[in-house]
Amino acid sequence: MQISDKDVKRSKFKLSDLKKVMTLNIGTVLFGALFIYMVISILLYITSARTTSYQVTAGPLSRNQTYTALALYSEDVVEARESGYVTYYARDNSKIKKHGPVYGISNEKEVPAGVELQENDLASLRTSMSKFAYAFHSASFADVYEFKYELEGEILQYAGIKPVIASEAASAETGDGSGSAIPPQSVNNQNINFSVTDGMVMYSADGYEGLTEENITKDDFTQKAKQKVNLRTSEKINLGDPVYKIITSEEWSIYIPLTEKQTVQLAGRERIRVKFLKDGETQVGKFSILQKDDDFYCRITFNSGLVRYASSRFLDIELVTNTKSGLKVPLSAIVNKEFYVIPKEFVANVKQNSEANFILETTDKKGQTSQEFIDATLYAEQEEQYYVDKSEFSEGDILIKPDSNERYTIKEADSLEGVYSTNKGYAVFRKISIIDQNEDFCIVEQGTPFGIAQYDNIVLKSSTVKEEEILH
Secondary structure, eight states: OOOOHHHHHHHHHHHHHHHHHHHHHHHHHHHHHHHHHHHHHHHHHHHSOOOOEEEOEEEESSOOOEEEEEEEEEEEEEEOSSOBEEEEOSOTTEEEOTTOEEEEEESSOOOOOOOOOOHHHHHHHHHHHHHHHHHOOGGGTHHHHHHHHHHHHHHHHHHHOOOOOHHHHHHHOOOOSSSOOOOOEEETTEEEEEOSSOEEEESEEOSOTTOOGGGOOGGGGOTTSSOOEEOOOSSOBOTTOEEEEEEEEEEEEEEEEEOHHHHHHHTTOSEEEEEETTTOOEEEEEEEEEEETTEEEEEEEESSOHHHHTTOSEEEEEEEOOOOEEEEEEGGGOEEEEEEEEEGGGOSEEOTTSEEEEEEEEEOTTSOEEEEEEEEEEEEEOSSEEEEEGGGOOTTOEEEOTTSOOEEEOOOEEEEEEEEEOTTSBOEEEEOOEEEEOSSEEEEOSSOTTSOOTTOEEESOGGGOOTTOBOO
């Protein structure tokens, strides 16, 4: 039988097609297997229970509350004794001695000579700006204008203030020390006015100078209720105009309106630490709660520090009431676990990795006893005993005291509070010692043996895992 060329070509075509089909099938099988594997992996990932971890941080249990306080102190506004143009001799917000020169007044306006600021004056201005920027908040933008006026006043003082010559001031002082005012003395065509008492000079008034604790109301805590007035001026003043203010005592108080809840929280305190947000400084003051009709206020009294805050009638403060600090842990992470309690004297050796050796007495079927060393992990320590995992021993096991025939039968157990650490990739119990807690979190002691440390990762919900379970 003869095979035609046509048949040969047909057979070649079929063999070629068969090879292509076989090659295509192998690739399809491999791709299909890979696709199925990926689908199964994704399904397992979606359906598997994953553990949420929590990173331990250090700090107080909750933030301290902040308030806006109203400051009151002993202050007097001094009025001009005559009309004229004022030259200031005492710097704003600075202390002055009794009978010290404060200002001079003359009939003619003096043109100040140009003065270049010294480096220490520039440093003081930079410090003032830095303190303002530290405490500035956009919600109190009006403070910018107040600071602007203060800054302008400081620059004018640094550039143009004239200290009275000591001999002239001394010859002008004729007071007898009784506290009465010294009449103005003429020096260099000016009538120099002196301070009646020692204190702190300020060239601003805000209308709160006559406010006392007896007549304080909630309306007084509205910062826009009264406007601050700058008493420094280059214009002519009239008889009786306010020319400066003097603060006559270092003792001062701040007042805060309280809600009923805040009143209960703060009741019973005699002293409290206050952080001033203006500059970050803290002071301890005497604390008391006042009741006026149905309103409650707290009063905090200080004996120093007024020079830093006298320029601000309203102060943003933080009452430092949360003094307890430690490691912050969510309550959902806490778990209770039982351990066997073993006296320390029955431990043969303690290693650095929290493991210990014990001598265990065993009895075989023939009743013969022998000894073997058992390694066990320690989870906690007290003065006379260690806590060992129950999985390491069984109730009734007998331990032998090293270098002695004394024996101890394991039976006593106790529970510990702890969390599951995830640092090693699986759940490991770590003991905690709670200092304080609220509805959601607690703070625990730092540096506890066999415990946790800052930045450790723990299981957020202890009920979702078992000890030594490998975590996803």
